[in-house]
Amino acid sequence: MKKYLILLFSFLLLACGKAKNSDIPIVNLILDTDMGPDYDDVGAMTLMYALADSGQVNILATLSSNKDEQAIPCIEVINEYFERSNIPVGAPKNIAPSLTTWHKESKWTDYLPSHFKHKTHKTSDAPDAVQVYRQILSQQQDTSVTICTIGFFSNLKYLLESQPDQYSPLNGTELVRQKVKLLVSMAGEFPTGRGEFNIKCDAPAAKKVVETWPSRIIFSGFEIGKDILTGKEVAQMSIKNSPIKDAYQMSLSQDNPEGRNSWDQTAVLVAIKGYKPYFKIKLGTIQINDTTGTNQWIDDTAGKHAYLIKEMPEPEIAAIIENYMKHQPLKK
Template sequence: MNTRIFTFCLVLSLPIIGWADVPTKVVFDTDIAGDVDDVLALAMLHTLADRAECHIEAVTVSKTHPQNGPMVDAINTFYGRPDLPIGVTKGNYPRESKYTVLVEKTNDNAFRYPHDLLESSDAPDAVAVLRQVLADAEPNSISIVSVGLAVNIADLLESPADGISPLPGIDLVRQKVKLLSIMAGAFTPVNGDAHFLEANVRNHIGSMQRFVQRWPAEVPVIWSDFNIGIRARYPRGSIARDFGYTPHHIVRESYLLHSGPEHDRPSWDLTSVLYAVRPSDGYFGLSATGSVSVADDGFTTFTKDESGNHRYLKMNDIQAARVVEVQRTLVSQPPAVAR
């Protein structure tokens, strides 16, 4: 056989991940409990970690529910990472849930989905966890994915020096964070509504205002707005067919409890994860640089500015099809740990 052809074929057969950059270090800040896209996004993040494309540094929670911390722990444990740091806001931002009841389900007198964090109130404060991750990190090394209220991000920015770090939060962010990938806002009309108030902003306007006003200009912010997730819906067919490799799957059961079997759920939160870990893979386009402001009613406005550090995702029809397919593949991939 021609040795040049053999060598070429051998190179093509190598795992693509072998050519990847250093794994992205990710903090996932979520309002898990309400919508099920948080569950899908966290599952996808674990798959990307299984593929050595990222390293999950911590998961922080921005809503108040007695079971959302345990839910995160159950998902982490399901995917073979039971000891990931988990922080939960100590504020009062309540949220009902259709699916966190799964942490109470048992089979043969044991938790169906094992976890050892039994109450959200037992978890450390989210800001303390964020400060610790940043204090321990190398400069310009952490990507934060924020897919809920901005309370933890805003509180981090306003946090003072303490026993964790002599730096105030804003300086920790300035020195250690390389990217914030955030799902929030609406920068183009939604179903003809040019003044659409997106939920992650509307549900706690003050924290989103504090975040955009205080975020350091040196650190880029990429927004995935409401319209991106709407155009990349998670297919119900995947829920029906892709998770049968185990009798009980925490993603499938969460989805069915939240959305039922006949709904293709928008993948809002997943898109922020996908961009943070694979920013150069062509899944999305980007707006020009600029700034974002948040009005007192929660309306978000993007203003072009060459010196700005904010951009938002754009997506054409071909990209949307690619996003749907890759998200399905990543969410439904079996955990690397044996089950």
């Protein structure tokens, strides 16, 4: 165990050292989350901010694919906590899922906005996510943006269908083709899925996106995060007035005190750090049934899609993710 901890510590130091190397390109990231039904989104945003504070990622926007009225306030609570209140937010204005947490007692989605600072009163008050996408993408260099979706595909569908506007003369598909180099998605189950949550909640949007998205898509499937449990150490931190600790402490006590599945964290980790050495990938094409939300996979070395396969042992990946999730704002 001692040897393992030394190796893990050395790995994390190396990662942080690389962050300060000017030869390593900074990832320009847009995060699209369904904040609310589950709290792995909270852990995923914390991981993102840990890597942002070490100089590895430039966060362009934090958008909600969930229309629940607490989604944007919860996103803003985390943005504010990490001293990034200026990061744009946005939410769907068209048809999209609206889901809250399943917890019946001590709902963290109610607690965070009522106890921590945020600007937007409710999700429906936020700007249109598609307009935020278009404005931000139009300002970026070509093929320079990574999008990470850890929720529904609704916003991405509407982005692809969007028309020229004051931000760009390009339609949505053309704008994505010009500006986006990679889409990383927590969605599906591989090689065959029976209706994974993020796909099933808006299966027509998922089908539209996977069939027409211009760039490569890397999928972190249900099976990847299922057995990577994190959050126990976060819930036990001694720090006070932390929305991250509070969300996990409140929720794990109602679920599994040993940790929550790290579905969203794995996708954000790969979007920023790349899939190596944590995972390897299988190339091919995903097919989605827009009625049932089931997915199938066709192997193809020339395919534009890829799904993750675990390379590191699960406890090692969990320890790395947990360490990032314990990150605190630099001023605290």
